[in-house]
Amino acid sequence: MKNNALQINGKDNVAIAINPIRPGDYIVVNNKTVGQAIQDIEPSHKVALVPVKKGENIIRYGEPIVRATCDVKQGEWVHTHNTEPIPISYN
Amino acid sequence: MEFMGYQRNNDSFGIRNHILIMSSVSCANGVVDALGRIFPDAITLQHAYGCGYGPDDFTVSLRILSGILNNPNVGAVLVIGLGCELLKSERLAQAAKGKPAEAISIQQGGSATATKKGIEIVKKFIKHTKMARRVPSPVSQLIIGLKCGGSDAFSGVTANPAVGVAADLFVQEGATVIMGETTEMIGTAHILKKRCMDQQLGNRVEKMIFNQEKQVHDALGKLAGLVIAPGNIDGGLSSITEKSLGCIAKSGSTPINELIAYGNRPSKKGLVVMDTPGYDIDSMAGMASAGAQMIIFTTGRGTPAGFPAVPVIKVSSNTQTYRNMTGDIDINAGSILDESKSVEAAGRDIFDFSLRVASGATTRAEINKSIPFNCLKQGPTF
Numbered sequence: 001m002k003n004n005a006l007q008i009n010g011k012d013n014v015a016i017a018i019n020p021i022r023p024g025d026y027i028v029v030n031n032k033t034v035g036q037a038i039q040d041i042e043p044s045h046k047v048a049l050v051p052v053k054k055g056e057n058i059i060r061y062g063e064p065i066v067r068a069t070c071d072v073k074q075g076e077w078v079h080t081h082n083t084e085p086i087p088i089s090y091n
Numbered sequence: 092m093e094f095m096g097y098q099r100n101n102d103s104f105g106i107r108n109h110i111l112i113m114s115s116v117s118c119a120n121g122v123v124d125a126l127g128r129i130f131p132d133a134i135t136l137q138h139a140y141g142c143g144y145g146p147d148d149f150t151v152s153l154r155i156l157s158g159i160l161n162n163p164n165v166g167a168v169l170v171i172g173l174g175c176e177l178l179k180s181e182r183l184a185q186a187a188k189g190k191p192a193e194a195i196s197i198q199q200g201g202s203a204t205a206t207k208k209g210i211e212i213v214k215k216f217i218k219h220t221k222m223a224r225r226v227p228s229p230v231s232q233l234i235i236g237l238k239c240g241g242s243d244a245f246s247g248v249t250a251n252p253a254v255g256v257a258a259d260l261f262v263q264e265g266a267t268v269i270m271g272e273t274t275e276m277i278g279t280a281h282i283l284k285k286r287c288m289d290q291q292l293g294n295r296v297e298k299m300i301f302n303q304e305k306q307v308h309d310a311l312g313k314l315a316g317l318v319i320a321p322g323n324i325d326g327g328l329s330s331i332t333e334k335s336l337g338c339i340a341k342s343g344s345t346p347i348n349e350l351i352a353y354g355n356r357p358s359k360k361g362l363v364v365m366d367t368p369g370y371d372i373d374s375m376a377g378m379a380s381a382g383a384q385m386i387i388f389t390t391g392r393g394t395p396a397g398f399p400a401v402p403v404i405k406v407s408s409n410t411q412t413y414r415n416m417t418g419d420i421d422i423n424a425g426s427i428l429d430e431s432k433s434v435e436a437a438g439r440d441i442f443d444f445s446l447r448v449a450s451g452a453t454t455r456a457e458i459n460k461s462i463p464f465n466c467l468k469q470g471p472t473f
Binding site: 006016042061065078084085 | 243244245247248278282304308313315316317324326327329330331332333336337391409411428429
């Protein structure tokens with residue numbers, strides 16, 4: 001099957017959809033099937049490759065980019081509705 | 092390696108030989124506009140500054156405007172002022188080095204007289220600039236600005252890494268590459284610090300990014316991590332950190348050799364970081380002022396913006412945007428996704444195209460004459 005999402009770094013728990021991904025579609029990353037999408041993922045948007053618990057970091061480029069504000073299921077769309085920027089302390 | 096450029100008296104090389112007509116204050120923009128209609132091949136630069144502001148903003152606008160008129164792409168410059176303003180047209184014209192420069196004040200005779208004087212001056216400039224010929228010029232004398240605007244989540248995997256490959260090729264040739272947009276370095280200080288040529292520079296780059304973070308935090312509070320445009324979010328980016336990680340990919344892999352203030356000329360070759368806002372046009376103004384003859388600009392959502400007197404090469408991160416705005420975009424890095432082209436091959440294409448532009452090939456933004464101008468202003472208007 002053709003890759004339909006991009007995982008940039010092996011540590012990443014999300015991938016970027018290359019084409020529109022529909023519920024039930026297999027997510028294919030690096031020529032491997034990684035579960036099924038459970039909702040629509042538009043191109044350039046993120047899909048969870050593994051379940052992520054509330055408060056855990058979302059990793060892209062091998063780096064934390066945001067943290068989950070609720071439990072995120074595998075195959076779920078990951079964006080501002082279920083994540084928040086990681087707070088920085090200014091002391 | 093060489094390109095065909097215009098040698099200037101001060102041993103710099105232009106990739107264009109423009110006549111630039113600029114205002115020193117916004118009150119003079121009408122005459123600049125009139126001259127632009129009479130001489131459509133001249134480049135006009137109109138702006139909203141020049142008076143009614145404090146010393147910090149005055150200093151920045153003076154530095155940026157005099158930097159731009161001294162850009163090697165400018166063969167001759169005419170500055171139109173009003174007469175009673177803070178930033179006088181004479182002062183800007185006097186800042187020009189090694190090129191014909193003249194100033195006009197509208198209060199000496201009014202708009203029609205100023206326009207008439209301007210026509211005579213520009214005619215003289217045309218005779219002068221017509222004599223210049225392109226000569227073989229070293230690529231090592233090029234300063235290339237890097238910019239991304241309207242990013243999406245593809246920018247960091249296609250267009251920006253491809254531009255990073257081109258940036259590395261320019262550095263290999265001994266050229267200077269400027270990365271700006273401090274806002275789009277937020278969240279990446281630990282990475283950029285390690286890329287600096289020494290620890291002291293690393294500490295300064297880190298401090299610059301932290302200061303910017305703090306400034307954004309003071310202004311936006313809890314929303315600071317989302318200091319990205321609505322279009323970035325539509326394009327799948329969820330935080331400034333995610334945007335930044337993609338953004339810094341365009342700087343390639345060479346060490347950071349210098350950190351320079353907004354609009355200042357680099358003193359070192361290779362990769363240089365400039366402290367600029369993320370706002371596209373403000374950021375490009377800093378680079379043009381630094382003497383960048385060309386800017387390579389990646390975009391996910393698409394933008395028409397070029398810059399006065401400086402060719403801007405537009406690289407799209409995805410094919411849909413390229414198809415939407417083909418008339419505005421020069422190169423489609425979306426081919427990395429849908430034709431499985433390697434990032435290296437796409438980067439080589441960008442490098443090759445940049446050299447053709449340096450020798451005279453026109454960019455989409457030049458053809459469209461999409462050349463907006465604004466620069467950083469932080470203080471109040473009085």
